Amino acid sequence: MYMEFLDLSPLKHAQGAVVLPGSKSISNRILLLSALAEGKTRINHLLDSDDTQVMLAALTKLGVSVTQVDNSRDYDVVGVGGQFPNAAADLFLGNAGTAFRSLTAALALSHGDYTLSGVARMHERPIGDLVDGLRQLGAQIEYLDVAGFPPLKISPLQPTDHAVATVKGNVSSQFLTGLLLAAPMTGRAVTIKVDGELISKPYVEITLNLMQRFGVNVVRDGWQSFSIAAGQRYVSPSVITVEGDASSASYFLAAGVLGLGPVRVEGVGRTSIQGDVRFAEALAQMGANIVYEDNAITASAGQYLRGVDMDFNHIPDAAMTIAVVALFAEGTTTLRNIASWRVKETDRIHAMATELRKVGAIVEEGADYISITPPVKLQAATIDTYDDHRMAMCFSLVALGGVAVRINDPRCVNKTFPEYFSAFAGLTS
Numbered sequence: 001m002y003m004e005f006l007d008l009s010p011l012k013h014a015q016g017a018v019v020l021p022g023s024k025s026i027s028n029r030i031l032l033l034s035a036l037a038e039g040k041t042r043i044n045h046l047l048d049s050d051d052t053q054v055m056l057a058a059l060t061k062l063g064v065s066v067t068q069v070d071n072s073r074d075y076d077v078v079g080v081g082g083q084f085p086n087a088a089a090d091l092f093l094g095n096a097g098t099a100f101r102s103l104t105a106a107l108a109l110s111h112g113d114y115t116l117s118g119v120a121r122m123h124e125r126p127i128g129d130l131v132d133g134l135r136q137l138g139a140q141i142e143y144l145d146v147a148g149f150p151p152l153k154i155s156p157l158q159p160t161d162h163a164v165a166t167v168k169g170n171v172s173s174q175f176l177t178g179l180l181l182a183a184p185m186t187g188r189a190v191t192i193k194v195d196g197e198l199i200s201k202p203y204v205e206i207t208l209n210l211m212q213r214f215g216v217n218v219v220r221d222g223w224q225s226f227s228i229a230a231g232q233r234y235v236s237p238s239v240i241t242v243e244g245d246a247s248s249a250s251y252f253l254a255a256g257v258l259g260l261g262p263v264r265v266e267g268v269g270r271t272s273i274q275g276d277v278r279f280a281e282a283l284a285q286m287g288a289n290i291v292y293e294d295n296a297i298t299a300s301a302g303q304y305l306r307g308v309d310m311d312f313n314h315i316p317d318a319a320m321t322i323a324v325v326a327l328f329a330e331g332t333t334t335l336r337n338i339a340s341w342r343v344k345e346t347d348r349i350h351a352m353a354t355e356l357r358k359v360g361a362i363v364e365e366g367a368d369y370i371s372i373t374p375p376v377k378l379q380a381a382t383i384d385t386y387d388d389h390r391m392a393m394c395f396s397l398v399a400l401g402g403v404a405v406r407i408n409d410p411r412c413v414n415k416t417f418p419e420y421f422s423a424f425a426g427l428t429s
């Protein structure tokens, strides 16, 4: 098979400013909330990428009116005020976890017949805990292939008297997010309980924050229990702006540190609702210089860069960037509590270990951790990207070590950041 590649020349410097594309997590949540709400919503600065395109296409197929404003990143969504107009549809959702999990929940708590499928990898990503939770509320869901995994067939909800659903939180927070987003569609009081430890908690904060912006209040007991009172409905806030993507910011902030800097990312800062802004704290702990503004962050090299041993459960996506920054730090860096990496776009612990070894690092991997000891001298390498946007974006940073890097299949960045490589080229020399 012919595979396209991108050659990055050895680089030394990164400096400048980037306006970040919209957040994937916020874009797909706001699209669904706007579709379900009463009233029309103008969404500003929506992300344009594979993951949002599959969500837009799915909503359109469900009968929601979505219009792009001129040629801008702004969209008008006419909310359906409850149920989707089209009571039957076959939806293809690529490899977008945020679209697949939230639409599964919303459609399972509605009254139509739907199928949901994705790319081959999506069919290897677990969804059983979400299906189990939804079934407790009366959802009719069948597995079309392997139990516990997509593709799925959904039939009309058969409401039960049971208003409590228990969901496991240790595989993906997107299951709890899906249940929360969809709960108001039942019109009834719903309590969602979390069984065991919840991972990736800040993503649930994004969910709760945006539900609130659309008028639905969730009463919570820590991370154990979430209750939505009967009769709450989503109401459009009229206009809402998507923040810049904090996970995408991580590559430029890292570049600012590895290439002296300063690099300023615009679109996320102190006031962000995304957990991944805390990537900057991890960088600071490694020795970087970080300056926060309300809606921007600037990173530059400090006096040293040293390895850290940290729990990264709260920022699993941006943590991948730390694994590559570790190549430039003194000593060993250990990323802990990242078992969810194994069920994302690829087995990210394995992929990361394999590719870091190609540039000379000594890497140890375990079920839920990775430990990286940098080489004395980085080696030029051809990097495989495993159809994982973050593998491609992360390994572009290796070029700042002054070595040539070939990135195989660079277009996998389209999942969340189609213009990544031109933005990176614009900052680096």
Ligand SMILES: O=C(O)C1=C[C@@H](OP(=O)(O)O)[C@@H](O)[C@H](O)C1
Pocket: 024, 025, 026, 097, 098, 171, 172, 173, 174, 177, 199, 200, 203, 204, 316, 317, 340
């Ligand atoms: O809810 C979200 O928007 C996301 C939650 C996280 O997934 P997990 O909860 O599966 O870790 C994250 O990795 C993903 O990119 C986006």
Ligand SMILES: C=C(OP(=O)(O)O)C(=O)O
Pocket: 095, 096, 097, 098, 099, 317, 344, 345, 390, 416
């Ligand atoms: C895990 C990711 O995506 P998804 O939304 O498909 O889970 C990611 O973007 O790193």
